Amino acid sequence: MSAFSLEPQQIAWCAELRTLAAERLRPLAEKGEPGRVNRALVAELGRLGLLERLFTSGAVDLCLMRESLAYACTEAETALALQGLGAHPVHAYGTPAQRAHWLPRVSEGTAVAAFALSEPGAGSDAGALALRADVETARADGPSRWRLTGEKCWISNAPEADCYTVFARTTPGTGARGVTAFLVPADRPGLTGAALEMLSPHPIGSMVFDAVPVTADDVLGEVDRGFRVAMGTLNLFRPSVGAFAVGMAQAALDATLTHTAGRDAFDGKLRDLQTVAHQVAEMALRTEAARLMVYAAATAYDEGAPDVPKRAAMAKLLATETAQYVVDTAVQLHGARALHRGHMLEHLYREVRAPRIYEGASEVQRGIIAKELYASTGEAP
Known part of the structure; x- marks a missing residue:
């Protein structure tokens, strides 16, 4: 962490977060049911004051939290991140009444939030959203009531969340334009959902809107x-997805250092084999490069830099692809033991795959980067 010239209190805070994750959050995570919202874990995050920091701190602090928690307890990291993802639109764009009603509960961990963007036919292509918001009544200055009809899919915390930030099409045939964000409580009539069994153990589900x-x-x-x-x-949140990935990569790297230093092989230790030593060096190199890009993007966000979309896309792309490489290499160097159910690397191997897809797949990030680069030269189409 010192490579980022962090203040001593930030470095100490990261160490404290790792300890909290290992000693207080991981036991709660282990008691949770895979694929279900772990409300005890969310509540503990609230008691520790971490959820409130989602709305009072900047992007750098968010990344520090996500990297530190991910190192010791990916479930705690994800529970925190999903609260932020679901409720940030309320914090940043909500009315005073919306903020007053939901943000204290989300911060305390007594209400679970969700971000409902993806659909069966509109995953990474957010401009293809088909969930309809049909006007029911209108007033002189515009519509005042709608009915939401359609489906959402691959929604984290669905169908168990208490409130959803839902994106629906209010004007047909307009691509990315003509979409409106709604804050929808889970108890609205016509809203149903079902859990989906996915590779990672996080709660993910589908939602059906029947004239909600x-x-x-x-x-x-x-x-x-x-x-x-x-x-x-x-x-x-894209740079902070990168921080989540860096936390997993660092955990895999540290486990590999310990394993290769102690494992007997070919009349020596694994680390004595040049091919192994070079692989470990490559893991460390890529992890540190990803970390630097993540925190550069987060700093740019906090400073209001104009190139945030490009930096955010670069950070997410590099960090998630790096984590996939590092965790896979760690599994290879550990051998069959890393494939045992319950091994830390077996857990990370399942966890590390999804971040290359959600919040914009790697291919989408490359498209964003290219678009921003051409726009900066005046060569955009």
Whole structure:
């Protein structure tokens, strides 16, 4: 961490977070049911004051939290991140009434939030959203009531969340424009869902909207400008997905250092084999490079730099691809023991795959980077 010139209190805080994750959060995570919201874990994150920091700190602090928690307890990291992802639109774009009702509960860990963007036919292509918001009543200055009809899929914390940031199409045929963000409580009539069994153990589900009523009081931001809400949220959280990945990569690297230093092989230790030593060096090199890019992107966000979308995309892309490489290499160097159910690397191997897909797949990040590069030269189409 010292490579980022962090203040001594930040370095101490990261160490404290790792200890908390190992001693207080991991036992709660281990008691949870895979694929279900672990409300005891979420509540403990609230008691520790970590959820409140989601709304009072900047991107760098968010990355420090996610990397430190991920190192020792990926379930705690993800529970924290999902609260932030689901409720950040309320914090940044919500009305005073929306913020007053939901943010204290999310911060305390007594309410679970979710970010409902993806659909069966619109995963990484957010502009292809098909969930309809049909106008039910209107007033002189615009619609005042809608009915949401359609489906959402691969939604983290669904169907158990207490509130959802839902993106729906209010104006057909307009691509990324014409989408509105709504804050939808889980108890709205016509809203149902089902859990999905996925590779990673996190709660993920589908949602069905059968003429779910929403009003102007449920709008986040402005009507037809919900894509700004989505992208504003993702520009903050994409670098922190990279921090999650870096935390996993560091855990895998440290485990590999310990294993290769102590494992007898070919009349010596594994570390004495040049091919092994070079692989470990490559793991460390890539992890540190990813970390630097993550924190550069987070700093750019906190400083309001104009190139945040490009930096955020670069950070997420490099860090998630790096973590996949590092964890896979760690498994290879550990051998069959790393494939045993319950081994730390077996757990990371399942965890590390999804971040290359969610919040914009790696291919989407490359597209964003290229678009931003050409735009900066005036050569954008």
